[in-house]
Ligand SMILES: CC(=O)N[C@H]1[C@@H](OP(=O)(O)OP(=O)(O)OC[C@H]2O[C@@H](n3ccc(=O)[nH]c3=O)[C@H](O)[C@@H]2O)O[C@H](CO)[C@@H](O)[C@@H]1O
């Protein structure tokens with residue numbers, strides 16, 4: 439099994455280009471199932487998760503081609519299967535996003551239950567509540583969810599929590615429903631806006647994405663179209679933390695500044711200097727990293743997907759920090775691994791109390807999930823000696839060419 443080795447590195451310097459967002463690409467690829475024409479998607483990141491969702495689409499009968507490293511051509515004019523099997527679903531939870539499009543397009547869907555994962559149980563009740571409200575009959579059994587409807591009908595749906603996946607799945611199902619669907623307490627993440635923009639480009643009628651109320655007028659047919667995926671705000675944030683933790687000077691380019699406001703605000707609190715310039719952000723790390731408190735929240739709050747990376751940064755800060763995780767109930771798996779490297783962290787319920795130290799030590803550690811893996815790489819950059827990270831398939835789910843991108847900035851990192 440391959441490992442990533444990170445050695446204590448000099449302050450990182452240079453420019454890094456951010457790839458398209460994983461969390462936009464996945465629902466947009468799933469949404470291509472709604473289209474009867476050809477969809478061309480640009481800036482699709484070269485990631486394991488993207489390969490998996492493409493495999494799911496192919497298994498349903500869609501024609502999916504990677505015409506170049508970051509460009510996909512999807513033709514779902516013929517879909518001859520409405521079942522997404524366990525073998526593919528178990529590789530990635532986000533595969534459940536094909537449920538809404540399949541139901542809308544075929545009137546039927548049979549999709550394996552996604553199951554829990556390292557960061558929490560991650561139920562799908564809100565997705566199912568939405569499908570039911572649109573008129574679908576739902577049956578759950580033998581590890582599968584089956585949904586069927588002669589015709590989906592628009593309805594007003596209130597989400598008890600602004601779930602990203604449920605908002606996306608309901609939005610996709612409602613795009614071809616009869617009449618208007620209103621999602622209240624919808625997720626407001628930039629990836630929701632990107633999905634709505636894509637659906638509108640191929641003939642959909644969606645308003646309000648990016649606010650807590652989304653109105654979807656169902657249309658009869660969705661056609662083909664071309665769309666460029668937005669930049670990955672979490673990849674951008676991870677490199678911004680790399681600049682701060684190594685006390686380096688990095689320009690992150692291809693980033694929407696508005697999407698990383700909370701990350702910028704928190705980095706400034708740690709003392710880092712941030713210079714915004716169009717679609718570029720320069721982060722200059724300072725000698726002294728100030729301790730700060732963080733609470734993860736749905737967008738526009740501080741993203742849970744940046745929690746582990748900031749914990750790595752707080753581990754080498756000048757005082758005591760508190761991080762409260764409110765989005766996932768079990769997203770502290772990286773704590774034990776960071777402690778193996780000398781970090782001083784205590785968990786109390788949903789809070790982590792981090793006492794900064796100036797002495798992290800390289801150690802054999804394992805990536806327990808995607809962002810945990812990123813946090814271990816960041817810690818490895820400043821730890822004495824060598825950090826050997828296993829279970830790196832998690833990292834490959836969401837970071838494209840991470841060793842190459844970091845090496846170009848001067849990091850000592852390689853895969854063996
Ligand atoms: C592919 C993708 O875009 N993944 C992102 C998406 O995941 P995902 O779409 O799975 O995250 P959700 O917003 O749905 O989950 C947030 C919270 O809501 C709960 N919940 C969710 C659905 C449901 O039916 N019932 C329920 O209780 C979850 O267990 C969790 O505690 O948003 C998360 C929160 O920003 C990010 O961390 C993930 O990177």
Ligand SMILES: C=C(OP(=O)(O)O)C(=O)O
Nearest residue numbers: 531532557743808809836
């Ligand atoms: C939790 C994440 O992704 P997923 O929802 O695909 O597991 C993530 O990107 O950090």
